Amino acid sequence: MVTIREVARVAGVSVATASRALNGLANVNVETRGRIEAAAARLDYVPHSGARSLTRRRSDTIGVILPDLFGEFFSEIIRGIDMVVHDAGKILLLGNMHGSPQETQQAIRAMRGRVDGLLVMPPNSDAATLGLTGGWRIPTVLLNARPYDGGLPFVTVDNYAGARLVTEHLVARGATRIVHVAGPQDNNDARERERGFRDVVREALGDTTPLVVPGDFRDGAGRSAARSLLARQSVFDAVFSANDLMAVELMAELRDAGIVLGSQVLVAGFDDIPLARYVTPQLTTVHSDITRVGIDGARLLLRILDGEDPGEGGRLVIAPTLAVRGSTGPAE
Amino acid sequence: MVTIREVARVAGVSVATASRALNGLANVNVETRGRIEAAAARLDYVPHSGARSLTRRRSDTIGVILPDLFGEFFSEIIRGIDMVVHDAGKILLLGNMHGSPQETQQAIRAMRGRVDGLLVMPPNSDAATLGLTGGWRIPTVLLNARPYDGGLPFVTVDNYAGARLVTEHLVARGATRIVHVAGPQDNNDARERERGFRDVVREALGDTTPLVVPGDFRDGAGRSAARSLLARQSVFDAVFSANDLMAVELMAELRDAGIVLGSQVLVAGFDDIPLARYVTPQLTTVHSDITRVGIDGARLLLRILDGEDPGEGGRLVIAPTLAVRGSTGPAE
DNA sequence: TTGAAAGCGCTACCAT
DNA sequence: ATGGTAGCGCTTTCAA
Numbered sequence: 001m002v003t004i005r006e007v008a009r010v011a012g013v014s015v016a017t018a019s020r021a022l023n024g025l026a027n028v029n030v031e032t033r034g035r036i037e038a039a040a041a042r043l044d045y046v047p048h049s050g051a052r053s054l055t056r057r058r059s060d061t062i063g064v065i066l067p068d069l070f071g072e073f074f075s076e077i078i079r080g081i082d083m084v085v086h087d088a089g090k091i092l093l094l095g096n097m098h099g100s101p102q103e104t105q106q107a108i109r110a111m112r113g114r115v116d117g118l119l120v121m122p123p124n125s126d127a128a129t130l131g132l133t134g135g136w137r138i139p140t141v142l143l144n145a146r147p148y149d150g151g152l153p154f155v156t157v158d159n160y161a162g163a164r165l166v167t168e169h170l171v172a173r174g175a176t177r178i179v180h181v182a183g184p185q186d187n188n189d190a191r192e193r194e195r196g197f198r199d200v201v202r203e204a205l206g207d208t209t210p211l212v213v214p215g216d217f218r219d220g221a222g223r224s225a226a227r228s229l230l231a232r233q234s235v236f237d238a239v240f241s242a243n244d245l246m247a248v249e250l251m252a253e254l255r256d257a258g259i260v261l262g263s264q265v266l267v268a269g270f271d272d273i274p275l276a277r278y279v280t281p282q283l284t285t286v287h288s289d290i291t292r293v294g295i296d297g298a299r300l301l302l303r304i305l306d307g308e309d310p311g312e313g314g315r316l317v318i319a320p321t322l323a324v325r326g327s328t329g330p331a332e
Numbered sequence: 333m334v335t336i337r338e339v340a341r342v343a344g345v346s347v348a349t350a351s352r353a354l355n356g357l358a359n360v361n362v363e364t365r366g367r368i369e370a371a372a373a374r375l376d377y378v379p380h381s382g383a384r385s386l387t388r389r390r391s392d393t394i395g396v397i398l399p400d401l402f403g404e405f406f407s408e409i410i411r412g413i414d415m416v417v418h419d420a421g422k423i424l425l426l427g428n429m430h431g432s433p434q435e436t437q438q439a440i441r442a443m444r445g446r447v448d449g450l451l452v453m454p455p456n457s458d459a460a461t462l463g464l465t466g467g468w469r470i471p472t473v474l475l476n477a478r479p480y481d482g483g484l485p486f487v488t489v490d491n492y493a494g495a496r497l498v499t500e501h502l503v504a505r506g507a508t509r510i511v512h513v514a515g516p517q518d519n520n521d522a523r524e525r526e527r528g529f530r531d532v533v534r535e536a537l538g539d540t541t542p543l544v545v546p547g548d549f550r551d552g553a554g555r556s557a558a559r560s561l562l563a564r565q566s567v568f569d570a571v572f573s574a575n576d577l578m579a580v581e582l583m584a585e586l587r588d589a590g591i592v593l594g595s596q597v598l599v600a601g602f603d604d605i606p607l608a609r610y611v612t613p614q615l616t617t618v619h620s621d622i623t624r625v626g627i628d629g630a631r632l633l634l635r636i637l638d639g640e641d642p643g644e645g646g647r648l649v650i651a652p653t654l655a656v657r658g659s660t661g662p663a664e
Numbered sequence: 665t666t667g668a669a670a671g672c673g674c675t676a677c678c679a680t
Numbered sequence: 681a682t683g684g685t686a687g688c689g690c691t692t693t694c695a696a
Contacts, residue, residue, distance in 0.1 A: 002468075003689055014667045019691060029665060044467035048445030050391065051689035053382050054672045061425075061446075074407040082428050091442065092426040093393075096414050110423065113380030113673080114393075135376035136334075248610070278580070278610050335673055346683045351675060361681055383673035386688045445689080 002043045011039040022047070053114075062301065063115035063138075065095045065107060067123040072273055073290060077143070080294020081119060088302055090116075101125040112138065117301045119143055124186040127152050141301040141314075143293055146188055153304065153314030155297040159189050159270075162286040162320035163196025166268045167240055169284070169322055171204045173329050175238035175266055178205075181215045181225045181250065183242035190217070193242045193270060211236065215246050222249025230257050237265060238328075244269035244276050244285050251279060251327065266328040281326030288320035334375045343371040354379070385446075394633065395447035397427045397439060398475075399455040404605055405622060409475070412626020413451060420634055422448075433457040444470065449633045451475055456518040459484050473633040473646075475625055478520055485636065485646030487629040491521050491602075494618040494652035495528025498600045499572055501616070501654055503536045505661050507570030507598055510537075513547045513557045513582065515574035522549070525574045525602060543568065547578050554581025562589050569597060570660075576601035576608050576617050583611060583659065598660040613658030620652035 008018035013032060021028045021036040022045075028036075039045075053059040062085050066074065078092075085092055093115050097104040104122075108130055111118060120132065121143040127133050127150030132140055142154035170178055180197045183190025194212065201210045213228055215221040225246065229236065230253075241247035247269030251261055259265050262281045269276065272287035296316050303310055340350035345364060353360045353368040354377075360368075371377075385391040394417050398406065410424075417424055425447050429436040436454075440462055443450060452464065453475035459465050459482030464472055474486035502510055512529045515522025526544065533542045545560055547553040557578060561568065562585075573579035579601030583593055591597050594613045601608065604619035628648050635642055 001689095004691095005689080015690080016668075016692080017666055020666090023691085027665060032665080046441045046444040046468045048689050049442060050382060050385050050445035051672090052445070052691075054386055054674095054689080055691040057672070059382065069407070072404070072407075074410075075401070075404075078406075078426075082426070086428065086430070091439075094410075094414070094424040094426050096418065098418070107423075109378045110381060112378040113382035113384070136378045275607060275610055278607055280612065333673095336675095337673080347674080348676080348684075349682055352682090355675085359681060364681080380673050383688090384675075386673080386690095387675040389688070 002045050003048070004045070007036065007040045007043055007045050010043060011036040058116050059114055060090045061093050061115045062090055062298070063093045063095060063108075063111040063118045065097055065104065065111075065118065065120045065122075067097050067121060073271075076290045077121075077294040080291035080296075081298045082294075084295055084298040084302065097122075101129045105129070105131040108132065109136075112136065117141070117305050119297050119301060121145065122149075123188060124184075126150065139301065139304050141297050141304070143297045144189065147315065147317070153300055153310055155293050155300060155316040155318065157189075157288040157290070157293060157318045157320055159192035159320075160196040162270060162288060162322075163193040163240070164200050165320065165322045166270065166284070166286050167197050167200035168204065169324065170238045170240060170266055170268060170328065171200065173238075173266055176205060177211075177236045178207075178238040178240060179211045179213060179229065179234065179236045181213045181222065181239060181241040181246050183215055183217045185214075187217070190242050197240055215242060217243050217245065219245065220249070222246030222251075223253050226250040226253030226257075230254075239265065239267050241267070241269045244271045244273045244283060247283055247285070247327075248275055248279050251283070262326050262329055268328055272323055276323070276325070279327075284325045284328040285323050286320045287323045289318060292318055334377050335380070336377070339368065339371045339375055339377050342375060343368040390448050391446055392422045393425050393447045394422055394630070395425045395427060395440075395443040395450045395470075397429055397436065397443075397450065397452045397454075399429050399453060405603070408622045409453075409626040412623035413630045414626075416627055416630040416634065429454075433461045437461070437463040440464070441468075444468065449473070449637050451629050451633060453477065454481075455520060456516075458482065471633065471636050473629050473636070475629050476521065479647065479649070485632055485642055487625050487632060487648040487650065489521075489620040489622070489625060489650045489652055491524035491652075492528040494602060494620060494654075495525040495572070496532050497652065497654045498602065498616070498618050499529050499532035500536065501656065501660065502570045502572060502598055502600060503532065505570075505598055508537060509568045510542060510570040510572060511561065511566065511568045512542060512544045513554065513571060513573040513578050514544050515547055515549045517546075519549070522574050529572055547574060549575050549577065551577065552581070554578030554583075555585050558582040558585035558589075562586075571597065571599050573599070573601045576603045576605045576615060579615055579617070579659075580607055580611050583615070594658050594661055600660055604655055608655070608657070611659075616657045616660040617655050618652045619655045621650065624650055 004015050004018050008015040018036050021033045095107040117139040119141055122145050133150040140152055142152050144156050145154055182194050201207045213225045215225055251267050269283050269285040272285045276283040276285050336347050336350050340347045350368050353365045427439040449471040451473055454477050465482040474484050476488050477486055514526050533539045545557045547557055583599050601615050601617040604617045608615040608617050
């Protein structure tokens with residue numbers, strides 16, 4: 001492997017001069033620079049970024065720690081992050097977190113000395129548990145975490161607001177017995193969505209004990225939720241599912257049971273996955289710009305790495321919007 | 333920032349001993365080890381992986397260079413890679429390649445000294461152009477590239493075979509005038525699919541100049557393809573779209589024009605995206621286990637990094653399968 | 665403008 | 681079992 005030493009030797013200069021020339025510093029004789037560049041090209045010299053990071057004390061690398069995410073969600077958020085990180089001439093180090101908080105904490109520690117900053121999305125544990133607030137600190141921005149968790153800057157979709165939006169919409173459309181299909185109870189997003197649902201149902205309908213069917217966000221959960229509702233012959237005129245995937249399955253199951261969607265029973269979801277527009281009737285849902293979470297999170301982190309103190313600007317809440325479609329009634 | 337030096341000082345030992353203890357080597361007195369671990373814990377010492385990589389001459393990091401991919405595709409392949417890489421105690425460095433081959437080559441060079449090996453998916457350029465075959469070499473496995481490109485090991489989905497499969501299916505279902513909606517011409521996958529289509533159409537129908545409508549794999553292309561077919565009043569009884577996304581859009585457009593899908597016109601796609609099962613009629617398509625590409629590619633690379641010469645085992649072709657659904661006729 | 669040399673934080677070799 | 685020390689490949693003072 002050819003090192004800068006060898007380039008210097010071939011060009012007949014010191015490594016110091018070679019380094020300066022290769023990094024485009026001004027104080028190098030133009031003719032000397034030529035010799036060095038020629039030598040580097042001829043030897044096919046490629047700088048060793050690892051060593052470079054060590055001396056410069058920066059890696060130009062951003063660490064990203066995400067949970068196990070479903071298709072679109074994962075790629076969209078990465079796309080957002082990559083867009084801004086790439087433009088800043090940096091690169092991404094990926095650390096998925098399957099498994100326990102301990103394992104995740106391990107993954108985070110392993111990033112020490114490889115990254116300048118961290119983007120962490122902790123779906124079911126808080127910053128302290130992950131060792132983000134300990135003695136060893138690395139600039140970190142939380143994505144979709146509990147706001148104000150550990151005092152760390154964050155970018156988050158307002159799940160609570162989104163849930164309120166959609167529940168209020170169901171009420172406005174005349175629903176009075178709304179069922180909620182919940183997500184995993186250890187998931188922050190799921191809890192916030194359920195909270196928004198409960199609050200609106202209580203405020204608008206005076207219902208303090210609405211029916212909540214458990215779910216887990218995954219394949220199959222919507223189906224079982226529908227069956228369970230059907231089996232116990234629950235009385236309901238609307239369903240708010242904590243995510244679209246479950247909503248879509250539930251719709252299929254209800255329709256098979258002879259229920260007319262969009263009139264007899266209104267259905268709404270959360271996430272606005274591409275599928276939502278393709279089912280019949282199209283699914284009313286909460287749209288949140290997830291790419292935005294990546295973009296804003298990365299931008300925020302970059303600013304912090306530049307030494308800026310974001311202050312209140314380090315607490316970003318992204319407001320979701322309601323996408324009204326056929327599953328909650330005919331277009332107005 | 334606390335270094336191993338400090339831990340050693342606090343524990344009253346040399347850095348050498350500290351290093352040995354912290355790395356779990358055997359030749360350390362149990363009591364000494366205790367002191368060192370206690371010191372490390374108290375100081376909240378986290379090893380600097382960058383420095384570690386430099387001395388050990390390995391980073392335990394795998395570089396992944398992918399093009400701009402659509403949702404599912406991207407996440408599935410990353411998931412596959414991550415599964416095996418994670419199990420091997422390694423981590424992923426992500427380098428998306430938007431833009432020119434030059435820019436990509438730059439991204440690849442930037443990985444020198446940060447990764448032990450590379451997984452590269454070059455959709456529209458060959459290994460040589462990307463500098464993968466030059467003087468500076470890093471162990472590399474190609475994903476979904478032209479087979480035998482630069483003599484590098486590869487894992488690839490057999491697009492040609494998949495296209496043959498689906499075209500033969502259309503012929504078997506009685507189609508005689510099959511239109512192909514192609515993908516981008518600079519895309520390897522797209523070219524292979526078109527080639528498979530042309531070969532079967534020629535062999536089975538004797539048609540050497542089938543109608544091929546240009547497309548680009550993206551949103552909108554299926555719609556325009558359909559409109560263009562309708563506008564010029566082409567005669568056709570089947571469409572093979574180079575990917576599902578375009579197929580789904582095309583189906584919607586044809587149906588709006590009053591065409592009965594699955595009988596009047598058969599439609600088939602390629603990729604088997606989740607959406608394919610949710611449209612009506614469900615879309616017949618070619619299913620390729622894309623996660624498998626990630627898994628096998630990563631495994632292959634790991635074996636190479638272990639010093640193994642995979643020989644012929646370093647040339648993996650993954651055979652796609654046909655998923656027959658309603659868009660090519662009633663279930664048999 | 666150039667070079668010598670001191671690290672960056674760690675591991676591994678060679679002594680003891 | 682432990683310590684001293686020479687690097688890993690590079691950047692960056694400090695002098696010249």
